[in-house]
Amino acid sequence: MPGRGEMSFDVKKQGDVTVVDVEGQLIVGNRQELKQKVLEELEGGARKFLIDFSSTGYIDSSGLGVLVSLSKKIREQGGELRLANLNEDLRTLFELTKLDTLFHIAGSRDEALTSF
């Protein structure tokens, strides 16, 4: 588990889905790393993405912005994005900003994987 303020992510393939596990906090200081990694995968031909937040404690508004940006770029390439395992605080942030209407948010990784 990354230290305070740090983020790390793990990327793996599950079938034709690229699964990204985000650990730590997705915030103004580190959001570009995630964006860069997902875009690399997209450029490499990946089209189905699942970002799993079960180990994510916190996302700030710039982290939300990166997710919006990624959603748009993935869609432009004919791909799909799912988010899964948001804790109660993260869900609240998505609901407050109405971003829960923009993203496909699943309660579990399995639910997300079967929704593609």
Added chain:
Amino acid sequence: MTEVINLRNDLRAIERTVASLVERGRAVGFDDNLLRLNLRVGLTEALANAMLYGNNRDPRKRVRVEAEFDPQRIMIRVTDEGRGFDPEQVDDPTKPSNLHKIGGRGIFLIRKLMDRVEFNDRGNSILMILDSRSGGVRERAGGM
């Protein structure tokens, strides 16, 4: 007693500053749910805005944080050295036409999560007040 912190304009200072003030809130017995979400989000957004937009990422500039804690109320003022802005010009990010925008959610979240938000006339200083008697975030947001 007002605690004063003068920060360098460095985004890396945000997380430890927020963590430190959340701990101060815990130490006086403030509601932990409000500390974990409302204070952490509101303060993080205010600091990021001050550093990125107020101080225009200038590493020579500083951000001043003034904080007062008691078991029912937290008051925090964040001041940057910039020219200021008009907070009334910030558009509602939840409008359908704005939902796909990458930015513009920081002040909105501060207003939703804090009980009182005031800007000085110049627009380079924000005062945020959190009251533990106002209920949780859903009550503040007018129900969801």
